Amino acid sequence: MNMEDKHQHRLLVLNYIDNLFSRHEFFLQKIIDCCTELENGWQIPNNDNKSPINYYFDAYLNTYQSLKDSLEIVFDRKINWTDFEDIPYSKFMKNCRNASTHDGFSIINLIVDGKFYISANITRVSHGKLVIIETPTEEISEVCIKFSQGLFLKIKRWFELEKNLPVYSFEDYLRSFNTENIKVGMPEDVQQLLNSQKEQMKKIIADNREKLIAEKIKSRGESIESVLRLCNKHLLNIIEDI
Helix, strand or coil: CCHHHHHHHHHHHHHHHHHHHHHHHHHHHHHHHHHHHHHHCCCCCCCCCCCCHHHHHHHHHHHHHHHHHHHHHHHCCCCCHHHHCCCCCHHHHHHHHHHHHHHCCCCCCEEECCEEECCCCEEEEECCEEEEECCCCCCHHHHHHHHHHHHHHHHHHHHHHCCCCCCCCHHHHHHHCCHHHCCCCCCHHHHHHHHHCHHHHHHHHHHHHHHHHHHHHHHHHHHHHHHHHHHHHHHHHHHHHC
16 A cells, blocks of 8 residues: 555544444443343333343444554554553453354343343353453443443543644545535536536635644544543442442
């Protein structure tokens, strides 16, 4: 990959990484919702719980791998799993992701007193070797909340320290408004109007480029803070319940 292609790749991934942050938050919220629903309905007679929590947990685990891969591209450096070792439950989450994705394990398999748990350590084979995944004894929403908090505090810090992030150039913004790239959904009259206003579009982009860049940086920061607010809110609830 030449330098220009590499730059464009970094720029593209950075432009959409806040979507990954929001996806992680979405599945964390779904896990919390499943736990709350179970607890609220625990005393209801004949409560036949068929929670989708394992489906949400699987998707949640996959966001971890996606975030690692995307952050490597954005920061243009190798990120190792050991870089996450100081985050609570990080090794467990990585190993669970492998067990779920490659072996089809349903990780969450126990309900006690209206809470979801993992009943025992998980045994699997990886590259011909036996692997024992040590599982936490805490209920699963607490595990996920503490992990997500640690993960996003680290991501926030990395962005604060990074001084070499790519930004959209005038030409990059101009390409993004190219009507020839839109295959579906743009009426022909709108396309003709935009094509007839190219010089005006160039001026608008030139006049507002710095503002557009600032808004994107702000959006990325808000996506990180949104995950942290969710974690902090529910960690307070956990502390109050102790």
